Amino acid sequence: GQNIDQPTEMTATEGAIVQINCTYQTSGFNGLFWYQQHAGEAPTFLSYNVLDGLEEKGRFSSFLSRSKGYSYLLLKELQMKDSASYLCAVLDSNYQLIWGAGTKLIIKP
Amino acid sequence: DVKVTQSSRYLVKRTGEKVFLECVQDMDHENMFWYRQDPGLGLRLIYFSYDVKMKEKGDIPEGYSVSREKKERFSLILESASTNQTSMYLCASSLGRGATDTQYFGPGTRLTVL
Numbered sequence: 001g002q003n004i005d006q007p008t009e010m011t012a013t014e015g016a017i018v019q020i021n022c023t024y025q026t027s028g029f030n031g032l033f034w035y036q037q038h039a040g041e042a043p044t045f046l047s048y049n050v051l052d053g054l055e056e057k058g059r060f061s062s063f064l065s066r067s068k069g070y071s072y073l074l075l076k077e078l079q080m081k082d083s084a085s086y087l088c089a090v091l092d093s094n095y096q097l098i099w100g101a102g103t104k105l106i107i108k109p
Numbered sequence: 110d111v112k113v114t115q116s117s118r119y120l121v122k123r124t125g126e127k128v129f130l131e132c133v134q135d136m137d138h139e140n141m142f143w144y145r146q147d148p149g150l151g152l153r154l155i156y157f158s159y160d161v162k163m164k165e166k167g168d169i170p171e172g173y174s175v176s177r178e179k180k181e182r183f184s185l186i187l188e189s190a191s192t193n194q195t196s197m198y199l200c201a202s203s204l205g206r207g208a209t210d211t212q213y214f215g216p217g218t219r220l221t222v223l
Binding site: 004008040041044096097101 | 151154217
């Protein structure tokens with residue numbers, strides 16, 4: 001079966017750095033997405049990776065290793081507004097998105 | 110900016126009622142999707158549509174149907190609501206069928222079935 005694993009919850013301190021991991025086992029691979037979802041709101045797009053390596057976008061970076069079935073989202077200079085759930089999703093061989101359950105990130109002052 | 114709107118933020122219905130959830134997008138997107146989101150589970154795809162009057166079953170279509178009569182509107186129908194359909198329902202749209210297509214989500218409808 002298809003499976004995406006990410007930690008259920010993480011806690012970090014304002015101003016620090018946090019890395020949210022995502023491992024996947026899917027039938028084929030056509031890219032990996034990260035979305036941010038604040039409580040009670042819709043998910044919003046953060047990043048897309050299809051090739052190995054690191055993609056940087058401001059305070060957020062996303063890394064992919066296709067051979068390891070692994071990705072991470074790196075958040076730097078954490079702000080209180082970064083408290084949210086972060087969803088990892090993989091586009092499989094049929095171009096269907098397979099979603100992880102999300103990682104709830106709690107930022108403490 | 111893409112805007113996806115859903116007809117209700119909160120809805121309370123009784124078991125056995127017919128429920129309509131409406132979704133409208135204003136960016137001429139080809140693809141539209143209906144998901145449900147439950148605590149501890151990832152987003153689960155109910156139905157999707159790549160074109161007007163076209164629909165495809167997702168992972169959990171049982172108990173649901175959909176309608177897409179116009180490109181901008183995608184409706185989810187619960188023919189006879191049951192308590193296990195209490196959930197957050199999210200509608201999304203994307204431009205085309207390319208691998209890099211970002212999905213844009215509506216604000217969600219939290220449905221409670223009593």
